[in-house]
Structures are given as C-alpha cells and as structure tokens.
Amino acid sequence: MNKINVMAAATIAVLAASVPAFAQSALGASVSDLSGQIGWQYDPLFYDIMVYVFGTMIFAVFLLSVIAYWIRKKGLGTSDEGWVSELQRHYEREGMGLLPEESRK
Numbered sequence: 001m002n003k004i005n006v007m008a009a010a011t012i013a014v015l016a017a018s019v020p021a022f023a024q025s026a027l028g029a030s031v032s033d034l035s036g037q038i039g040w041q042y043d044p045l046f047y048d049i050m051v052y053v054f055g056t057m058i059f060a061v062f063l064l065s066v067i068a069y070w071i072r073k074k075g076l077g078t079s080d081e082g083w084v085s086e087l088q089r090h091y092e093r094e095g096m097g098l099l100p101e102e103s104r105k
Helices: 002-037 046-074 082-094
Strands: none
Touching: none
C-alpha cells in the first residue's frame, strides 16, 4: 500500500509540474500570435499613428485650457447693456437675492 501512495504522489507531482509549463507555452504562443496581428509588427505606421493620436489629444487639452482661460478672464459676453445694469441696481436697492439675514427689509 505504501508503494502505491508513493507512485500516486509521484504521478501527481509530475502532472502538477507539467501543467504550468504547458500553460506558459500556450500563453506565450497566443501572445506572440496576437502581437503579430496588431501593433508595430503588423502595421509599419503604428508609431506614426500613435504619435498623431497622442499629439491630437494633447493639442485638444491645450486648446481647451486656452479657451477656459479666455472665458475666465474676459467672460462669455459683455454686460454693459442698459437693462442689465438697471436690473442689477434694482436688485441691490430692493435687497433681492440676498440671504434672509442680509436682506434690507
């Protein structure tokens, strides 16, 4: 009985040691097959396109930051129209839009 346990343990050890090697070779083959279908091995212009896409994204972020800065400094439009200043004076005179403890009434 002892000999059968030793042989079973040896068989399980051999199978356990061979499975990761098989999995590694299968995984390595699938990764190399996949990298042959996409990426720089398949498309000679891969890096050119990636630089173009990355540059476009960086330029978009730069352009949006310039627009945000312009809006922050200059505003969306002018408020020098007469009715806007008259409405603001009315709100200040009547105390409208203030918190209850800040109101004039």
